[in-house]
Amino acid sequence: MDYFAAMKSFTRAVELGSFSKAAEESGMKVSTVSRYIGALEADLGATLFNRTTRRLHLTEAGRTFYDRAAQILADLEDARNATSSLNAQPRGLLRINIPGAFGRLHIMPHMKDFLAQHPEIRLDATLTDATVDVIATGTDVAIRIGTLAESSLIARRLAPHTRLLVASPGYLATYPALEEPEDLRGHECLAFALQPTNSWYYRPRQGGEMAEMSVNGHLRANDSDTLHQAALNGLGIALLPTWLVGPDLRAGKLRAVLTGWDWFIAPGPERAIWAVYPPKKVVPPKTKVFINFIAERFGTPPYWEPS
Numbered sequence: 400m401d402y403f404a405a406m407k408s409f410t411r412a413v414e415l416g417s418f419s420k421a422a423e424e425s426g427m428k429v430s431t432v433s434r435y436i437g438a439l440e441a442d443l444g445a446t447l448f449n450r451t452t453r454r455l456h457l458t459e460a461g462r463t464f465y466d467r468a469a470q471i472l473a474d475l476e477d478a479r480n481a482t483s484s485l486n487a488q489p490r491g492l493l494r495i496n497i498p499g500a501f502g503r504l505h506i507m508p509h510m511k512d513f514l515a516q517h518p519e520i521r522l523d524a525t526l527t528d529a530t531v532d533v534i535a536t537g538t539d540v541a542i543r544i545g546t547l548a549e550s551s552l553i554a555r556r557l558a559p560h561t562r563l564l565v566a567s568p569g570y571l572a573t574y575p576a577l578e579e580p581e582d583l584r585g586h587e588c589l590a591f592a593l594q595p596t597n598s599w600y601y602r603p604r605q606g607g608e609m610a611e612m613s614v615n616g617h618l619r620a621n622d623s624d625t626l627h628q629a630a631l632n633g634l635g636i637a638l639l640p641t642w643l644v645g646p647d648l649r650a651g652k653l654r655a656v657l658t659g660w661d662w663f664i665a666p667g668p669e670r671a672i673w674a675v676y677p678p679k680k681v682v683p684p685k686t687k688v689f690i691n692f693i694a695e696r697f698g699t700p701p702y703w704e705p706s
Contacts, residue, residue, distance in 0.1 A: 400442070405435035406468045409447065412436065413465050414535045416454055424537065439464075473679070480681040489684040490519035496533070496541040500624050501672075502526040505642060505703065506542065509696050513689065520685050534677050539686050542693075543673045544640075552675040553682075557694050558701040560670040561641045562662050564599075565653040570633040577656045580612050587635030588614035592621040594664040599638055601660040609666055638662055641704050642672075648705035655705070672697075 411421040412432060422429040440447050447461035457465060497506050503526065510522060525531070525538075533541050533552055544560055571577075575585055580601050590597060602609040616635050620626050623643055630637040630644075631652060647653040663670070674690045676682065696702075 400435070400438040405439050406472060408432045408435040409439055410465060410469050410472060411537075412448075412455060413457060413461075413469075418455075477680040480679070480683055488519055489517045489688045491683075491685055492521045492523055493685045493689060494523045494525070494537055494539045495689070496525045496527065496531050496536070496538045498528050498542060498544055499526045500622075501542065501544060501642060505697070506693065509693070513692050516692070517685070517688055520688075533675060538677075539683070540674055540676050540689055543675055545670050546667045547673060547675070550675075551678050553678050555674045555690055555694070556671045557674055557690075558642075558672040558697045558699075560672050561704070562638050562664065563641060563644065563648075563655045563705075564636055564638055564657050564662055565630055565644050565648065565655055566636040567631055567633045567652065568654055570630075570635065571654060571656070580610070580657060580660060583612055583614055583636070583657075586616075587618075588616040589626045589629050589635045589637040590614060590616060590619045591623070591626060591638070591664055592619045596665075600663040600666050601657075604659055604661055609663075611666075638664060642701065645703040645705045 408421055408425065408427070408431075411424060412418050415421050415424065418432045418436070419429050421427075422432045425432075436447060443460065443464065445460035445464075446458050447464060449456045449458055495506075502524070507524065507526075510524075514520065514522060530543075530548075531538060531541065542557075543554075547554055570587075574587075575582065577583070577586070583599075588599075597615070598611045598613050600609055600611055618629055618634055620629070623639060626637045627639055627643055627647075629635065630639070631647065636656065641648075644653055648655060674693065676686055676690075
């Protein structure tokens with residue numbers, strides 16, 4: 400038995416939840432992964448999994464072996480990275496995970512230049528608005544937007560995440576003028592269906608307490624692109640990020656309103672655009688150059704800010 404390959408197959412089967420996914424990731428047959436794990440069980444004299452038709456469940460022995468095996472493999476990877484990074488060029492498969500709309504607008508358009516600068520890197524990009532488990536999926540870098548949840552991941556702040564109240568000139572011409580936040584009560588507000596409540600939150604730009612405003616309208620959506628298009632079509636006022644509406648504000652297709660206040664879809668800690676990656680003693684060169692490249696492209700302030 401190739402003990403190293405067997406340990407890798409076992410740990411990835413645990414993290415991905417199935418033999419088939421572990422086999423697909425490594426380019427093996429499912430029968431090979433199964434044979435490796437069977438050989439481990441024979442060597443250890445213990446059953447590592449309780450198998451069901453739907454999912455693998457670790458036994459107590461399996462959990463003990465996984466904890467130690469995963470640490471051994473992580474230490475080995477760190478040792479390899481520490482040595483190879485001394486003289487290595489960034490290379491290999493770089494798995495990135497990006498929110499859909501943001502990725503299409505502000506990551507993928509730059510990837511031609513990135514890959515031209517680093518021809519030994521191959522890119523595997525997953526665009527999804529779901530929050531994936533970075534470690535379990537083998538992701539090298541994930542872009543996260545908003546407030547970060549507590550985790551063991553390392554985070555680097557790339558840019559602020561600012562929202563503005565926006566509407567089309569046509570809409571604003573047919574509704575009462577907006578001078579104070581309370582004036583929103585007489586307007587069509589395009590709400591984000593995934594936000595915690597039907598409220599927007601605001602505070603004066605010069606400082607002060609945050610307040611809550613209950614909003615109403617005839618359209619809700621769970622997708623920022625849909626709300627963006629609805630605002631462009633004159634259906635109401637939307638609370639959207641500057642990275643999405645900056646070009647329309649500069650072109651006059653949308654106008655920002657109630658700009659004397661900072662606006663949020665939920666209260667809480669700092670909101671920003673982050674790069675997050677697994678905690679390792681040595682960050683792989685491919686991960687470093689990607690994050691540095693993106694941060695440089697975004698700029699300070701980010702290029703998408705309307706002014």
